[in-house]
Amino acid sequence: MRSKVLAIAATLVVGVATPVFAEPSYNACLALSMERGVAPGQGSLRNPDDQHNAFMRQCLAGQIPLPPLESSFASARSGRARR
Numbered sequence: 001m002r003s004k005v006l007a008i009a010a011t012l013v014v015g016v017a018t019p020v021f022a023e024p025s026y027n028a029c030l031a032l033s034m035e036r037g038v039a040p041g042q043g044s045l046r047n048p049d050d051q052h053n054a055f056m057r058q059c060l061a062g063q064i065p066l067p068p069l070e071s072s073f074a075s076a077r078s079g080r081a082r083r
Contacts, residue, residue: 024066029059032066 033039033055043050058064 023062024059024064026056026060028066029056029064032059032064 033052036055038051038055040052041048043052055064059066
C-alpha cells in the first residue's frame with residue numbers, strides 16, 4: 001500500500017515539474033528568422049521566399065527551438081543601449 005502511494009506521489013511530482021511549452025507565435029518565428037538571417041526574399045532566384053517559408057513552417061510546427069525569453073529581453077536591452 002505504501003509503495004502505491006509513493007508511486008502515485010512520484011507520478012504527480014513529475015507531471016507537475018514537466019514544463020509545458022506554448023506553440024510559437026508567427027511574430028516570434030518571424031523575429032527568429034530575421035535574427036538567423038532567413039528573411040523573406042533571400043532564397044533562390046526562382047523562388048526568393050523558399051528558405052523563409054520553409055523556416056517559418058518548421059518554426060510554427062515547433063521543430064526549431066526558440067531562444068529563452070530572458071536572452072531575448074537582454075539582447076533587446078543591449079541593442080537599445082548601443083543606439
